[in-house]
Amino acid sequence: MKKRSEFVYDLRSMGLLGHPGEWERVNATVPAPADLKIEVIGVAEGTPMNLELMFESVSEGIYVSGTVSTVARGEDARTLDEIELPMDVDINEMYVYEQAEGDEDSYVIDRDHLDLEPAIRDAVVMALPFSPSQDGSEEFSYTLGEDIEEGESESDSPFAQLQNLLDEKKES
Numbered sequence: 001m002k003k004r005s006e007f008v009y010d011l012r013s014m015g016l017l018g019h020p021g022e023w024e025r026v027n028a029t030v031p032a033p034a035d036l037k038i039e040v041i042g043v044a045e046g047t048p049m050n051l052e053l054m055f056e057s058v059s060e061g062i063y064v065s066g067t068v069s070t071v072a073r074g075e076d077a078r079t080l081d082e083i084e085l086p087m088d089v090d091i092n093e094m095y096v097y098e099q100a101e102g103d104e105d106s107y108v109i110d111r112d113h114l115d116l117e118p119a120i121r122d123a124v125v126m127a128l129p130f131s132p133s134q135d136g137s138e139e140f141s142y143t144l145g146e147d148i149e150e151g152e153s154e155s156d157s158p159f160a161q162l163q164n165l166l167d168e169k170k171e172s
Contacts, residue, residue: 006028006031007117008115009116014055016055022056023057024054024055025054025055026051026054026066029049031045031047031049033117037128038128038130040074040075040132041074041085041128041129041132042072042073042074043071043087049120050068050069051066051120053065053116054066055114061094061096061109062094062109062114064095064119066091067088068087068088068089069087070124071084071086072085072132073085077131083133085132087127089123091116094106094107107119
């Protein structure tokens with residue numbers, strides 16, 4: 001028999017199924033599933049993921065909110081050095097009892113069980129930076145040549161000659 005995923009919760013045993021207004025806190029540490037990554041950074045399979053979640057029963061289904069904390073590893077986009085990036089990702093998802101026609105984006109409660117893995121996968125992968133850097137900044141900055149000092153005259157500007165030509169044209 002296949003072992004049930006650590007991301008699947010039995011709503012009946014939690015007392016939430018069909019009881020709007022009831023809620024339950026879930027604090028757990030689970031191993032990360034495979035393929036939580038993008039090109040240069042990701043969460044390795046088996047890396048501990050700390051779940052601090054609240055399951056709230058509402059008339060349409062179960063609302064899950066909270067935080068997933070883990071560590072992503074990859075390469076600095078500028079230096080290609082190995083980096084570790086601690087992540088705290090917010091989860092705010094509605095799991096519905098019945099999926100509306102044409103709605104393919106909702107998460108569905110299947111046989112009284114709620115599977116968090118797809119929602120966690122979506123949230124974590126979307127939170128990964130496209131250009132990770134050691135200093136945490138995704139902005140690209142550079143410096144070329146010498147800094148321009150304030151107070152330089154306009155005649156030192158490379159555009160001074162162009163400005164003179166425009167001024168001459170206006171005078172004529």
